[in-house]
Amino acid sequence: MxxxxxxxxxxxxxxxxxxxxxxxxxxxxxxxxxxxxxxxxxxxxxxxxxxxxxxxxxxxxxxPSTLQSKEVPWTHIRYTGKTIKGVAVNLTAEVGSIQMRNGSIMIPHDGLYLVSLKGAILFTDLEEEDLLMLWKTDKTTSEVLWKQTVQDSSNTVNITTVLYLFDKDNITLWTTSNATISDLSFSLVLISPFISSL
Structure with missing residues (x-):
């Protein structure tokens, strides 16, 4: 066992x-x-x-983009006349779909805009620095988008640039002293609209 x-x-x-x-x-x-x-x-x-x-x-x-129509917003302005120091140039649209109000260009949509400005400017009151300026104004602020010194030896202006602008911005043109502008050609075209995401 x-x-x-x-x-x-x-x-x-x-x-x-x-x-x-x-x-x-x-x-x-x-x-x-x-x-x-x-x-x-x-x-x-x-x-x-x-x-x-x-x-x-x-x-x-x-x-789809936020633009309601297939037409690209643009404007073309021609101007010849006198400017007064501290007062916006009284621009009026020659052709285009962008609205003008009191000499200001009313930006219809957010996006990149191609800006072209060509012409001749002669300042009558010679200052240290005579400037042609493009201003942007919205509901609360106002700022210079660009400025160019215009010298008496060469009074031509030729600027082409791309700016990002917002809906409801107002764009105006100013000079720092009294001047005479001739054959100003000012174009503004929306080249790339901002597309809002969901």
Missing amino acids: EGQLDGETRNQDKTGRETEPAEDAWKSWQRGQVRNTLHLVSAAAQWILLLACLIYLGINSLQ
Whole structure:
């Protein structure tokens, strides 16, 4: 009987020792499966997020611009006359779709505008620095967009630039002293409207 008990204990010890590595291998395999599943879920989530971003960008790029008509806002002004120091030049539009009010150009949409100004200017009151300035005025502020010194030896003005202007801005032209302007050609064209996102 005693020999039989010793044999059974030895068999249980052998079986116990044989099952420990098998259990360790099984647990290791399960951990590997969990890790693989987590990697798979993470990769799937990243692809879904990437797809959602691409769909959002695609929909956003297909949104129509805020402009109501297909006509590009623009104006062309010709001016010959006298200016008074501290008073805006009384501009009137010759052609174009941008409205003028009290000598000011009313900006209809946010965006990049191509501005071109050419002409001759002769200052009657010689100052240290005679300037031709383009001013922007909104509801609360007023600021110089650009200015050019006009020298008596060369009284021609030739400026072409791109400015970002906002809806409801007023654009005016000023001189720092009394002057006579001849053959002024002033053009303003919206080249890239701001497209609002949802």
